Amino acid sequence: xxxxxxxxxxxxxxxxxxxxxxxxxxxxxxxxxxxxxxxxxxxxxxxxxxxxxxxxxxxxxxxxxxxxxxxxxxxxxxxxxxxxxxxxxxxxxxxxxxxxxxxxxxxxxxxxxxxxxxxxxxxxxxx
Amino acid sequence: xxxxxxxxxxxxxxxxxxxxxxxxxxxxxxxxxxxxxxxxxxxxxxxxxxxxxxxxxxxxxxxxxxxxxxxxxxxxxxxxxxxxxxxxxxxxxx
Numbered sequence: 001x002x003x004x005x006x007x008x009x010x011x012x013x014x015x016x017x018x019x020x021x022x023x024x025x026x027x028x029x030x031x032x033x034x035x036x037x038x039x040x041x042x043x044x045x046x047x048x049x050x051x052x053x054x055x056x057x058x059x060x061x062x063x064x065x066x067x068x069x070x071x072x073x074x075x076x077x078x079x080x081x082x083x084x085x086x087x088x089x090x091x092x093x094x095x096x097x098x099x100x101x102x103x104x105x106x107x108x109x110x111x112x113x114x115x116x117x118x119x120x121x122x123x124x125x126x127x
Numbered sequence: 128x129x130x131x132x133x134x135x136x137x138x139x140x141x142x143x144x145x146x147x148x149x150x151x152x153x154x155x156x157x158x159x160x161x162x163x164x165x166x167x168x169x170x171x172x173x174x175x176x177x178x179x180x181x182x183x184x185x186x187x188x189x190x191x192x193x194x195x196x197x198x199x200x201x202x203x204x205x206x207x208x209x210x211x212x213x214x215x216x217x218x219x220x221x
Contacts, residue, residue: 007128010128011128014128014130018137021141021182022141024178025141025144025145025148026144028144028145028148028175028178029144029147029148029151031148031171032147032148032149032151032152032171033151035151035152035155035167035168035171036151036154036155041161041163041164041167044155044164044167045167048167048170048171051148051152051171051174051175052170052171052174055148055171055174055175055178056174056175056177056178056200059178059181059182060177060178060181060196063178063181063182063185066130066134066185067185067190069128069130070128070129070130070131070134070185071128071129071130072129072130072131072188073188073189073190074190076190076191077190079190079193080184080190080193083193083194083196083197084181084193084196086197087177087181087193087196087197087200090197090200090201091174091177091200094200094201094204095170095174095203095204097204097207098170098203098204098206098207098208099167099170099207101207101208101211101212102163102166102167102170102207102210102211103163104211104215105163105210105211105214105215106161106163108215109214109215111161111162111163111214112160112161112162112163112164113161
């Protein structure tokens with residue numbers, strides 16, 4: 001009875017992991033399309049955020065869940081799950097910092113044209 | 128639970144999607160009009176590559192390839208910080 005319940009829980013965890021990896025792949029393809037099609041750098045950053053959070057953090061958590069129930073990986077599968085989850089957490093913390101600092105540098109030095117623009121509060125403050 | 132039979136069918140399909148995304152990012156890296164576009168493309172491609180390495184190590188049933196995923200995610204963050212610090216230092220003048 002207990003053994004059967006364990007099997008069912010393992011299959012549910014495996015299904016959740018596969019769903020997360022599939023969602024991540026779809027988000028990643030949409031973000032790549034957005035990065036190609038969007039008009040300027042400051043709009044492309046939105047697509048880049050989708051590609052980082054939806055396309056890298058979510059599938060890494062899914063890979064961690066898959067590897068946790070895969071017995072063919074041997075006793076090192078807990079190391080696999082831990083490093084994968086830690087990588088997801090690290091990307092979730094560091095990627096917004098990198099994007100913000102890059103946008104700050106690009107805005108301060110006018111590295112890229114701000115062509116489709118409505119309001120620019122930061123540029124008004126600088127003047 | 129042995130999931131090898133499912134993963135050997137599932138992971139090639141998913142890696143095809145990730146390779147298509149990496150190709151589109153590569154277009155932006157090569158054609159990017161300005162430097163921040165290229166940096167943004169390299170950033171996204173590095174995080175994609177981390178997921179790609181994780182999937183490949185799951186496909187080959189080995190646990191040691193996953194360490195490269197951790198390293199490449201740290202490298203992408205360092206790349207952003209170095210590029211923007213280089214430009215801001217030029218602006219501050221010291």
